[in-house]
Amino acid sequence: MLKTHYCGDLRKDHIGQEVTLGGWVHRRRDHGGLIFMDLRDRRGIVQMVIHPDDAPDAHKTAGDVRSEFVLSVVGEVAARKEGTENPDMPTGDIELRVRHLEVLNESKTPPFPINEESDVEELLRLRYRYLDLRREGMQRNLRIRDQATAYIRSFFRERDFTEIETPMLTNSTPEGARDYLVPARVQPGTFYALPQSPQQYKQLLMVAGVERYFQIARCARDEDLRADRQPDFTQLDVEMSFATEEDILELFEELFSNLVREVRPDLSFVSPFPRLTYEESMRRFGTDKPDLRYGMELFDINDVAASSEFGVFRNAVTSGGSVEGICVPGGAEFSRKQIDSLTTFVQGIGAKGLVSIALLGQPGSLDEEGIRSPVAKYLAVDLVETAAQRSDAKQGDLLLLVAGEGGKPKLEPGSSHRVRPALDGLRREVASRLQLADPNVLHYAFITEFPLVEWDDEEERWDALHHLFVAPMEEDLHFLDTDPSRVRSRAYDMICNGMELGSGSVRIHKRDLQERVLRLLGISDEEAKERFGHILEAFEYGAPPHAGFAPGIDRIVAQLAGETDIREVIAFPKSKSGADPMTGAPSRVSDEQLSVLGITVVEQPE
RNA sequence: GGCCGCGUGGUGUAGCGGCCUAACACGCCACCCUGUCAAGGUGGAGAUCGGCGGUUCGAAUCCGCUCGCGGUCGCCA
Numbered sequence: 063m064l065k066t067h068y069c070g071d072l073r074k075d076h077i078g079q080e081v082t083l084g085g086w087v088h089r090r091r092d093h094g095g096l097i098f099m100d101l102r103d104r105r106g107i108v109q110m111v112i113h114p115d116d117a118p119d120a121h122k123t124a125g126d127v128r129s130e131f132v133l134s135v136v137g138e139v140a141a142r143k144e145g146t147e148n149p150d151m152p153t154g155d156i157e158l159r160v161r162h163l164e165v166l167n168e169s170k171t172p173p174f175p176i177n178e179e180s181d182v183e184e185l186l187r188l189r190y191r192y193l194d195l196r197r198e199g200m201q202r203n204l205r206i207r208d209q210a211t212a213y214i215r216s217f218f219r220e221r222d223f224t225e226i227e228t229p230m231l232t233n234s235t236p237e238g239a240r241d242y243l244v245p246a247r248v249q250p251g252t253f254y255a256l257p258q259s260p261q262q263y264k265q266l267l268m269v270a271g272v273e274r275y276f277q278i279a280r281c282a283r284d285e286d287l288r289a290d291r292q293p294d295f296t297q298l299d300v301e302m303s304f305a306t307e308e309d310i311l312e313l314f315e316e317l318f319s320n321l322v323r324e325v326r327p328d329l330s331f332v333s334p335f336p337r338l339t340y341e342e343s344m345r346r347f348g349t350d351k352p353d354l355r356y357g358m359e360l361f362d363i364n365d366v367a368a369s370s371e372f373g374v375f376r377n378a379v380t381s382g383g384s385v386e387g388i389c390v391p392g393g394a395e396f397s398r399k400q401i402d403s404l405t406t407f408v409q410g411i412g413a414k415g416l417v418s419i420a421l422l423g424q425p426g427s428l429d430e431e432g433i434r435s436p437v438a439k440y441l442a443v444d445l446v447e448t449a450a451q452r453s454d455a456k457q458g459d460l461l462l463l464v465a466g467e468g469g470k471p472k473l474e475p476g477s478s479h480r481v482r483p484a485l486d487g488l489r490r491e492v493a494s495r496l497q498l499a500d501p502n503v504l505h506y507a508f509i510t511e512f513p514l515v516e517w518d519d520e521e522e523r524w525d526a527l528h529h530l531f532v533a534p535m536e537e538d539l540h541f542l543d544t545d546p547s548r549v550r551s552r553a554y555d556m557i558c559n560g561m562e563l564g565s566g567s568v569r570i571h572k573r574d575l576q577e578r579v580l581r582l583l584g585i586s587d588e589e590a591k592e593r594f595g596h597i598l599e600a601f602e603y604g605a606p607p608h609a610g611f612a613p614g615i616d617r618i619v620a621q622l623a624g625e626t627d628i629r630e631v632i633a634f635p636k637s638k639s640g641a642d643p644m645t646g647a648p649s650r651v652s653d654e655q656l657s658v659l660g661i662t663v664v665e666q667p668e
Numbered sequence: 669g670g671c672c673g674c675g676u677g678g679u680g681u682a683g684c685g686g687c688c689u690a691a692c693a694c695g696c697c698a699c700c701c702u703g704u705c706a707a708g709g710u711g712g713a714g715a716u717c718g719g720c721g722g723u724u725c726g727a728a729u730c731c732g733c734u735c736g737c738g739g740u741c742g743c744c745a
Contacts, residue, residue, distance in 0.1 A: 095702035109705065129695090146703055154705090171696060174679055178706075180694085181680065185737055238745025258745075285744045286669095410671070411741070473742075487740095529745040583745095638738065 064134055064166075070106015074155050076139040083108070083158065084166070086196070087131045088177050090124075097124045101133060101158075102177075104201065109148070109157040110135060120163035130169035130176060136162040184629075189643040191634055203631045206325055207619045211278055213324045214298055214615075217317055223274040223300070228263040230256060230280070235593070237530060237583075239283035242293070250660035256282035256294075259612060262597055264301040265531060265569055268608040269600045273303040278615060287638045289627045290561060290617055294636075297564070298618075301610035307552055307568055310609050311337070311508055314556060318506055318618075325622050331504045339511040340550075347489070348386075348482030350512070353560030354505040356498035358489050360482065361452040362386040363445065363463070372440035374415070374465050382468025383478030387417075388485055389453035390492050393460025394420035394434070400495075401460075404488065408464060411487045412473070412480030419461040425450035462488060471519055490560060499559065504621060506558045511535070514551040515582065523584040528553045530580065530594075532567040546582055556613055558621055564613025571608060573601040 065084035072081070085103035092098075097112040114121040120135075127133065137160040148154030173189075174182040176196050187194040194200055215225065234241045234255035241255035257263075259281050267275045279299045287293065302309065315335050322331050336354065343350050346359045367375035367385040375385050390396075396404075396418075405416040423432020425447065430438070433446050449461050464485055466478035473479075493499055514534050515524040524546050526532065534542060538549040552568035570576045576598060580590045590598065616628040629635035636642050656663065 089705075089707095091704050091707050093702055093704065093707080094700065096704075097702095098704050098707080100705070111703080114702080143703065146705090148705060151705080171678070175695070178694090183675090183679090183737075186679085235745070239743080261745085283744065286742085288744085289739075291744070406672095483741095526745055531745090637736090639736085 065103075068105035069101050069103045069108040070153060072108050072139055072153050072156055072158070074141070077141050077156060079139050080136065080161075081139055081158070082134065082136045084132070084134050086169075086176075087127055087129055087133060090127060090129065092125070097121060099124065099127065099133075101135065106152060108153040109142075109151075110137065110160050111157050112160045112163065116159065117161050117163070120160050123163050123165065124160075127163075127165060128169065128171070130172055131165055132167040132169070134164045134166050135160050185637065185643055188635070188637055191644050195633065200630070203619075203623045203625065204633060206623045207615075207631050209325050210321060210619050210622060211615065213321055214278065214317070217320065218274075218276040218300070221274070221313075223276045224272055225277055226267060226272065226275055227277060228257065228260040228279065232257050232263075237526065239285050242282045242284050245659040245661055247659055258283050259297060260299050261529065261531065262594075264299060264610060265597065265605075265608065266600055268301055268303045268569075268571075269603065269605045271303075271606075273606075275302075276300045287636065287640060289629075290620075292616065292628060292632060292635055293640050295628075296615040297612045298615055299610070299612045300566075301608060303606040303608045305568075305607075305609045307510070307554055307609060310566060310611050311335075311554065314611055314613070315506075315508075318556075321618070321622070322504055326504075329502055329504055329622075331506055336507040338507060338509055340509055340513065341511065343509050344482060348484075348486035350509050350555060351557040351560060351562045352486070352507075353490065353493065353499060354507055355500050355503055355559060356493050358388045358390065358492065358498075359453075360386050360388055360485050360489075361449065363449050363452065366442075366445045366448045367465070370440070370442065370445055372437060372445075374417075375445075375463075378465035378467050378478070381478075383466045383470075384468075384481055385463055385465045386481050386485055387449060387453070387461055387463035388489050388492075389450075389455045390460040390462060390496075391456070392458055392496075393462075393492070394422060394458045396420075396460055404462065404491065407491055408484045408488055409475070411484050412475050412477070413464045413466070413484035414476035415464075416488075417463040417465070419446055419449070419463070421446075421450060421455055421457055421459050421461065424457045425455050462492075464488070473519075501624065504558055506556065506563075509555040509557060510553075511550045512553045512555070513547065514538075514549040514553075514579075515546050517547065524582055526579075526583055527551065528565055528567055530583065530585075531569045531576070531597075533570045533575070534579070542578060542582060552609075554611075556611070561617055561621070563617050563621075564611060566609065566611030568607070568609040571601060571605040573598050576601060 065082050067081045067083060069083055069085050083101055085101040088100035088102040088107050090099045095114055099110045100107045101110055112121050112124045137158045139156050140159045142155060142157050172193050174186060176193055179197065179199050231244060231254035234253065239258050244254040244256065246252045246254055260277060260279050264275055277299045279297055280294060281297055282294045284293060319331065319333060322329055340350055343352055348360050362384055364379050364384050368379040370376050378385050401418050408416045417437055418435060420434040422434055423429065428443055428447055435441060453461065455461060464481050466481035467476055468478045470477035512527050514527065514532065516527050518525040528551065533552045535550045535552055541548040553565060555565045556563045570579065577590065616632055619631040620628045623631050625631060
């Protein structure tokens with residue numbers, strides 16, 4: 063090695079030792095005579111002093127050194143002069159008296175600062191990712207990710223799980239996300255698909271008698287990107303035979319509790335993890351992934367709205383829709399402008415409008431003076447009192463109500479189907495404006511009893527909410543043929559701070575039930591045989607009951623690192639258009655490459 | 669694909685019809701400086717304002733198109 067110690071490791075104990083360090087110039091302070099330089103490596107930063115009298119050659123070289131030069135230095139670790147210690151640095155008690163200095167490599171001035179955590183445009187960071195990753199915050203995130211995955215592996219291995227790799231080149235699946243396709247050269251005209259998840263393989267491993275499987279698996283889905291979605295991502299894939307949902311939830315509660323203690327002991331979490339049914343979560347929060355760190359739960363006033371003078375409310379309820387709202391603590395002091403911007407906000411997510419009611423008076427004894435609302439003259443005091451009571455509102459709070467008409471398509475603005483999503487969005491927006499969410503809390507929770515299927519308006523058929531292999535709840539089986547929307551599944555999600563971390567389920571392990579579900583989803587027996595013949599067949603050879611779970615590693619680590627964007631914990635992520643600005647991927651390939659594969663590119667006309 | 673926001677020296681921002689011959693901070697370059705640690709001092713270089721077109725006597729500023737980036741809805745078994 064070209065170095066004997068790491069810069070960041072040097073302490074008082076090393077005083078008197080001669081060491082050789084290698085690292086990058088973090089900062090340079092040239093006093094004309096004396097030169098100070100901070101040298102940085104993966105473990106931290108140490109101050110070097112280059113004295114013109116002690117080391118004239120080194121001093122001469124140091125004069126031409128600039129930020130990010132790679133240096134090799136030899137010197138003695140020394141106590142800093144009395145009064146010049148730096149308590150803000152772990153190495154602040156000591157410094158390196160440089161005797162010999164060699165420039166191992168020069169550096170151009172970097173396109174953005176590496177020695178400070180300033181905001182830099184995303185694109186530029188990705189273009190020079192190798193420099194971005196050199197920055198302290200990203201180094202920390204890379205290490206948090208490593209700690210998390212290392213812990214996860216040890217956790218499962220201790221519990222007798224076997225880590226098994228599954229193929230990257232697999233078959234396209236008709237349902238779900240769009241596949242990334244890979245042409246198969248040896249059989250021209252045919253394609254592999256990159257795995258959206260190892261779902262089928264892990265179930266087949268259960269049939270194979272593995273009983274306890276896990277994998278930190280790379281997956282790919284060709285869908286539009288988001289702050290929490292990359293086209294290629296990593297999931298912790300787990301499957302267990304002879305397990306019920308209870309076994310899985312307990313296992314993961316333990317895993318996540320330990321993970322926080324291991325990686326971020328300074329963060330707190332709520333224990334035991336709350337469990338909400340899908341129905342309850344939708345009713346109380348309007349979403350299946352609520353942020354539980356703050357209140358502002360939804361309430362409805364359908365009963366009193368039905369007879370309201372206010373046409374918007376009355377029509378909503380009589381048409382079969384609903385009027386629901388949230389209560390913003392202290393929101394009565396929101397300005398007109400703030401409320402207008404909330405209105406614009408909900409309109410952007412499918413609400414027709416927003417009714418705001420500021421409670422200037424004391425709920426319980428409200429009068430017209432105590433209510434301030436753009437539609438105050440249409441609102442009976444009784445209605446406001448009811449709303450205030452249901453939301454446990456206090457004087458000075460702000461009620462925000464959204465109405466939705468029944469009988470409209472799901473996605474149409476003003477539809478009753480948009481009410482809860484709109485309130486969910488509003489709840490998040492308000493919480494973010496008022497900073498209601500404690501950044502030091504990881505509020506994990508499980509959502510259970512999801513519907514098995516939902517009606518797809520466009521395709522006019524039932525669609526699996528999770529995937530094709532989720533087992534229906536035994537007690538709801540009789541609805542399978544009569545009213546599929548009422549069948550609850552044995553699926554569960556894990557959520558944290560308003561983000562879905564992963565989902566899982568007890569699987570179907572019998573051929574006849576799997577075939578019934580496939581039929582319900584409009585997959586013909588013929589198609590089923592072609593697509594899923596192998597798994598249906600496997601179920602006939604003693605498939606054990608099994609259940610599994612698959613949380614996203616990128617999201618888990620992002621939260622552990624205190625980041626809201628998973629790109630902050632992925633070494634080489636892609637931009638929103640799926641491109642890698644550093645390598646230029648995706649790119650065109652040569653005609654030769656295409657012709658070997660028997661592929662012709664059709665230019666897209668405008 | 670729809671909607672919203674952003675795009676000004678190397679970086680981050682300001683400017684939002686004539687005061688812009690484009691400002692500020694950091695960075696960069698030169699010189700001075702032997703105890704600093706976001707070192708300090710003096711001086712300097714550096715952007716025609718993402719691109720194209722238009723409105724106007726006049727555009728970084730207004731309009732249209734386009735590209736890029738981000739957010740969001742659709743989408744994400």
